[in-house]
Amino acid sequence: MRYISTRGNAPALNFEDVLLAGLASDGGLYVPENLPRFTQEEIASWAGLPYHELAFRVMRPFVEGSISDTDFKQILEETYGAFAHSAIAPLRQLNANEWVMELFHGPTLAFKDFALQLLGRLLDHILLKRDERVVIIGATSGDTGSAAIEGCRRCENVDIFILHPHQRVSEVQRRQMTTILGENIHNIAIEGNFDDCQEMVKASFADQSFLKGTRLVAVNSINWARIMAQIVYYFHAALQLGAPARSVAFSVPTGNFGDIFAGYLARNMGLPVSQLVVATNRNDILHRFMSGNQYFKETLHASLSPSMDIMVSSNFERLLFDLHGRNGVALAELMSTFKATGKLSVEEDRWVEARKLFDSLAVSDEDTCATIADVFKRTGEVLDPHTAIGVKAARECRRNLSTPMVVLGTAHPVKFPDAVEKAGIGKALELPAHLSDLFQREERCTVLPNAIEAVQAFVAQHGNRGKPL
Numbered sequence: 001m002r003y004i005s006t007r008g009n010a011p012a013l014n015f016e017d018v019l020l021a022g023l024a025s026d027g028g029l030y031v032p033e034n035l036p037r038f039t040q041e042e043i044a045s046w047a048g049l050p051y052h053e054l055a056f057r058v059m060r061p062f063v064e065g066s067i068s069d070t071d072f073k074q075i076l077e078e079t080y081g082a083f084a085h086s087a088i089a090p091l092r093q094l095n096a097n098e099w100v101m102e103l104f105h106g107p108t109l110a111f112k113d114f115a116l117q118l119l120g121r122l123l124d125h126i127l128l129k130r131d132e133r134v135v136i137i138g139a140t141s142g143d144t145g146s147a148a149i150e151g152c153r154r155c156e157n158v159d160i161f162i163l164h165p166h167q168r169v170s171e172v173q174r175r176q177m178t179t180i181l182g183e184n185i186h187n188i189a190i191e192g193n194f195d196d197c198q199e200m201v202k203a204s205f206a207d208q209s210f211l212k213g214t215r216l217v218a219v220n221s222i223n224w225a226r227i228m229a230q231i232v233y234y235f236h237a238a239l240q241l242g243a244p245a246r247s248v249a250f251s252v253p254t255g256n257f258g259d260i261f262a263g264y265l266a267r268n269m270g271l272p273v274s275q276l277v278v279a280t281n282r283n284d285i286l287h288r289f290m291s292g293n294q295y296f297k298e299t300l301h302a303s304l305s306p307s308m309d310i311m312v313s314s315n316f317e318r319l320l321f322d323l324h325g326r327n328g329v330a331l332a333e334l335m336s337t338f339k340a341t342g343k344l345s346v347e348e349d350r351w352v353e354a355r356k357l358f359d360s361l362a363v364s365d366e367d368t369c370a371t372i373a374d375v376f377k378r379t380g381e382v383l384d385p386h387t388a389i390g391v392k393a394a395r396e397c398r399r400n401l402s403t404p405m406v407v408l409g410t411a412h413p414v415k416f417p418d419a420v421e422k423a424g425i426g427k428a429l430e431l432p433a434h435l436s437d438l439f440q441r442e443e444r445c446t447v448l449p450n451a452i453e454a455v456q457a458f459v460a461q462h463g464n465r466g467k468p469l
Helices: 015-021 040-045 051-063 069-081 112-130 143-152 171-178 194-206 224-240 258-268 285-292 316-323 328-341 348-355 365-379 385-397 417-423 452-462
Strands: 003-005 030-032 091-095 098-102 134-139 158-165 185-190 215-217 248-253 273-280 358-362 405-409 446-448
Touching (some): 015 112, 015 215, 015 224, 051 224, 091 365, 091 405, 098 224, 098 385, 112 143, 112 224, 134 194, 143 158, 143 171, 158 171, 158 194, 158 452, 185 452, 194 452, 224 248, 248 385, 258 273, 258 316, 273 285, 273 385, 285 348, 285 358, 316 328, 348 358, 358 385, 365 385, 365 417, 385 417, 446 452
Parallel strands (some): 134 158, 134 215, 185 446, 248 273, 248 405
Antiparallel strands (some): 091 098
């Protein structure tokens, strides 16, 4: 399997190199040169497989040539053996033909664990083989940081630096990052918003001279391994609901477009997906594109669903690449225009093509709370605010009531007590046993100004387990 850049001016790489590269050298994102496609008979034969075995079948083509089948099977078994629910991603029915797929049974109670627990093990495997040390710099709007730290904390050849917007993540999210202590773990609170953090990460990849020769690795959803791992649970849910003999629809709470792009890829790999609903909050750049072909920056607003408080969706470029016939030159021009003006639209026929599969909805904080309250009243289930947005969008945008609708349950509600409290359901939430002492644990975090020079100086000073790079 070879990977190419969305901007068409970077060398093609194998999986091993793509895992370590993150962004392509031309500023684009790596995608498979050719996407594997499974027959309906193959997909049907996977029904009833344990999650790690299904994951092996779905992801094997992406790593072929870089990781042996034996090693990859072991990595997957260890990854998903650490999850608290034996079904790994259980489905819970809310309504007639409507389900929530619970993706929060991993160590940090968020869907990011599916990819980042795997990413840590893949990095360990490859870096040990190459006898190489790397620096991870990541930006988080809440969940990626803790999942990345948890996934990579035991990696011998990794120093990890996670940037989060100061005082703009929930307390549980912050503590899940800042209470994991280790010589190779560094939490940085930036006096800015998530997009500021994300821009610093991108700029650091573009010019890595401050590292003095050490390689940067991405853990954000720009890393292809993140997308690859998320494809699996679309197959997992659809198989349980009768695929491939019937099609399935998905509603996906998304800010960076990575999770829903994985669903788009699952469809292109042969899974019968009839509809993908982009569910977002008042930071609605994706909804503005899907509903009106207008993708432009606006003021970023804090919300009750902070993991989607994102102004620019990094992975959206991967969809735009496909909409432009995988023409890297055309895509590079489009992204250059966006960088200069802060806005873009695509030709009408390309937008119409996207709308054949995608619908969207932007949901207010008030409607988020109302949905949490309504679902609790009718089912006794407590939703986190991101999942509630997914449920609201699913119900508003659903095309066919006879098609099963699966909402991605992206996080455990205990991570967002403010939203649950505002919903007024009157139910106290308790942390799972492995996090029961979270509020008593020691925290370690450095607050830095919104300046890339300060961040890069900190990384250079504290890398290599405390020894300056």
